[in-house]
Amino acid sequence: MPVKIYHDEDTDITIVQSKVVSFIGYGNQGRAQALNLRDSGVNNIVIGNIDDDYAKQAREDGFSPVSIEEAARQGDILMLLIPDEDQQTVWNEKIRGNIKPNSTLVVASGYNVAFNLLTIPDDMDVVMVAPRMIGAGVRDRYVQHIPYPCFVSVEKDPSGTALATCLSIASAIGATRGNGAVGSSCREEAGIDLFAEQALWPEIMAIFREGFNVLREAGFSEEAILFDMYLSKEPAEIFERAADEGFVKQLKYHSRTSQYGQLSTMNRHDGKDIREKFHHILHDNILSGKFAEKWSNTKWAAEELAKEWKEVENAPIVQADERVRDVIKPDRKK
Structure with missing residues (x-):
C-alpha cells in the first residue's frame, strides 16, 4: 500500500500561526526551524535553551531565550530539538513537570518516542516532523524556495487534531513544497x-x-x-x-x-x-x-x-x- 504524501494544499498554516511555539534547543534543527516558522508568519515563538553559545545565537537572531522550564510552561506546541541522548534526562528534569495542558509535542527524530523513553501526559498530542537533512539545509532550501524531503507522523492524538497541527508545522518550515512530506512513523x-x-x-x-x-x-x-x-x-x-x-x-x-x-x-x-x-x-x-x-x-x-x-x-x-x-x-x- 503506497504511503501518504502531503503537499501544501493539504495543510492549514494558520493553525501554527495561532499557537505559542516553544523550541527546546536552538542548535542544528532548532535554529533553522525557528527561523523558517518566523518567516512563515509564526509570531509567538519562545526559545528555551541553557545559557550557552546557542542562546547567544538566538539573541543575535532576534529572539529572547528563556529557561527550558519556562519555555515548556508557555508552549502550546513544544518542538523538542535537542540531541537524542539528552532528551530523556531533560524531559524528566525540566520539561515533564512544566507542560501546558492539552499541548502538542513535536519531534524531529523518532528515537525517544519509538523506544518509549519519554513519559508523556495522556492529554498531549505527539507528532513527528523530521526533515531528512541537517538544519543548515532546511534553512537554505526554505530561503531559496527549494523542496526537501521530510517524514511526518501522528503518534498520539487525544485532541483529534494532531494531524492538522503536524501538517501546519511541516508547511511552515517548508517541508510540504514540491514532492511533499512523506507519511511515516517514529519507529520507521x-x-x-x-x-x-x-x-x-x-x-x-x-x-x-x-x-x-x-x-x-x-x-x-x-x-x-x-x-x-x-x-x-x-x-x-x-x-x-x-x-x-x-x-x-x-x-x-x-x-x-x-x-x-x-x-x-x-x-x-x-x-x-x-x-x-x-x-x-x-x-x-x-x-x-x-x-x-x-x-x-x-x-x-x-x-x-x-x-x-x-x-x-x-x-x-x-x-x-x-x-x-x-x-x-x-x-x-x-
Whole structure:
C-alpha cells in the first residue's frame, strides 16, 4: 500500500500561526526551524535553551531565550530539538513537570518516542516532523524556495487534531513544497536512521578502509589511493546522480570498463553474509531497544564515543588522510 504524501494544499498554516511555539534547543534543527516558522508568519515563538553559545545565537537572531522550564510552561506546541541522548534526562528534569495542558509535542527524530523513553501526559498530542537533512539545509532550501524531503507522523492524538497541527508545522518550515512530506512513523524513522548509522555506513567505511590497506600493501602511493577513492569527490558525484536518476542507472556515466567491473561483481555477490550481519544489527540491537537503553545513559554515551574517536585516530587511512591533506592544503592548520 503506497504511503501518504502531503503537499501544501493539504495543510492549514494558520493553525501554527495561532499557537505559542516553544523550541527546546536552538542548535542544528532548532535554529533553522525557528527561523523558517518566523518567516512563515509564526509570531509567538519562545526559545528555551541553557545559557550557552546557542542562546547567544538566538539573541543575535532576534529572539529572547528563556529557561527550558519556562519555555515548556508557555508552549502550546513544544518542538523538542535537542540531541537524542539528552532528551530523556531533560524531559524528566525540566520539561515533564512544566507542560501546558492539552499541548502538542513535536519531534524531529523518532528515537525517544519509538523506544518509549519519554513519559508523556495522556492529554498531549505527539507528532513527528523530521526533515531528512541537517538544519543548515532546511534553512537554505526554505530561503531559496527549494523542496526537501521530510517524514511526518501522528503518534498520539487525544485532541483529534494532531494531524492538522503536524501538517501546519511541516508547511511552515517548508517541508510540504514540491514532492511533499512523506507519511511515516517514529519507529520507521528511528529504525531506518539507526540502521544506516550502525550497519550501512560502517560497512561502507570499512570497505574503504580495507581497500586502502590492500592497495597500500601492493605498493601504491597513499596520495593516489586517497584521490582515487574519495578526495576527487567522485563518490559524492555518483551518489548525487543516483539520487537524481537512479541507483543503477547512474552507471551510464561510467566507462564501459567500469560498468562491466561493477555490474559483473555485484550481480554475483549473493550478499548472504551482509544480510545476516544487517539482520542481527537491526533486530537484536536496534528494534529490540538494546541500543536505546544504553545510549540513554548520557555519561556512558559520552565516554564510549570518546573511546571510539581515540581508536579510529590510529587507523592508517586516517593518518594518511591527515598527511595528504597537509600536502594539498599546506595552510589548512593556520
